[in-house]
Amino acid sequence: MPKLLAIFAHPDDESFGPGGTLARYAAEGVRVHYLCATRGEAGTVDAAHLNGYRDVGELRTAELMCAARELGLAEVQFLGFRDSGMHGAAPDCLAQMPTEVVAARIAEHLMRVQPEVVITHDPFGGYGHPDHIAVHKAVLHAFSMCYGVKWRVLPNGQVLAQNAIAHAPALHFFVIPKRWMKLGVWLLRLSGQDPRRFGRNKDIDLVRIASWEIPVTARVDVRRYLRIKQRAAACHASQLPLGRQSWIARWLFRRGNGVEHFSRAYPAPSPGEALAHTLFSN
Ligand SMILES: [Zn+2]
Secondary structure, X not given: OOEEEEEEOOOOHHHHOOHHHHHHHHXXXXXXXXXXXXXXXXXXXXXHHHOOOOOHHHHHHHHHHHHHHHHOOOEEEEEEEEOOOOOOOOOOEHHHOOHHHHHHHHHHHHHHHOOOEEEEEOXXXXXXXXXXXXXXXXXXXXXXXXXXXOEEEOOOOOEEEOOOOOOOOEEEEEEOOHHHHHHHHHHHHHOOXXXXXXXXXXXXXXXHHHOOOOXXXXXXXXXXXXXXXXXXXXXXXXXXXXXXXXXXXXHHHHOOOOEEEEEEEEOOOOOOOOOEOOOOOO
């Protein structure tokens, strides 16, 4: 049975990110594992959502287990690091951990699961969250520890493997194509909103994020799995980012939801390589 290991920072990164892809592979008989670095303790939660839970971490763990059932994940494991929040200041939070420490924990799971495909955050941490960047760096380091993969970082932020190792899994970053985001920035401005102060906590700078672009190497069609993805996202009720947003924000996030995009770092894409429609090579 083929195995896919998704490694992200928080409970909800799986459903608000490549949830359609995870659901699709689970439905197609792939064992889909989720390795979550934190329990999302730093997330902002309305008091009403905490009803019955001791703390935010416990609530968000329950939300993730709900999403995992919807997506059909085979397993959820936690690395047990502390959520850094957008500013990453707490002394013992994930963003402050040495990369080698986080990588060693990830390496244990790579060795245990032996996946054919690994998915993680892109070099920009999606929208720049310090925990996403920390997980991205730790996954690269874990690939070097486990398989001897050497990395090269291009000026645009693209990460490419410099060598090929027979038994290493493919490594894909989940990416958001910036074309629609640029249009969204334009629409937000047109409607008098500030695209540099976006999101639930007004700490997301869409102008800056739209400038972070690396090549897409795979587009996965998830149209048949959108309902499942929506149900999984709804499990993360305490984190739903769109409830009070404008129709532009909702449109921006729904646009292109039928396809999820990935940029492959290992093996490095060859020049002129055709766009793939799967994360598995065969
Ligand atoms: Zn996250």
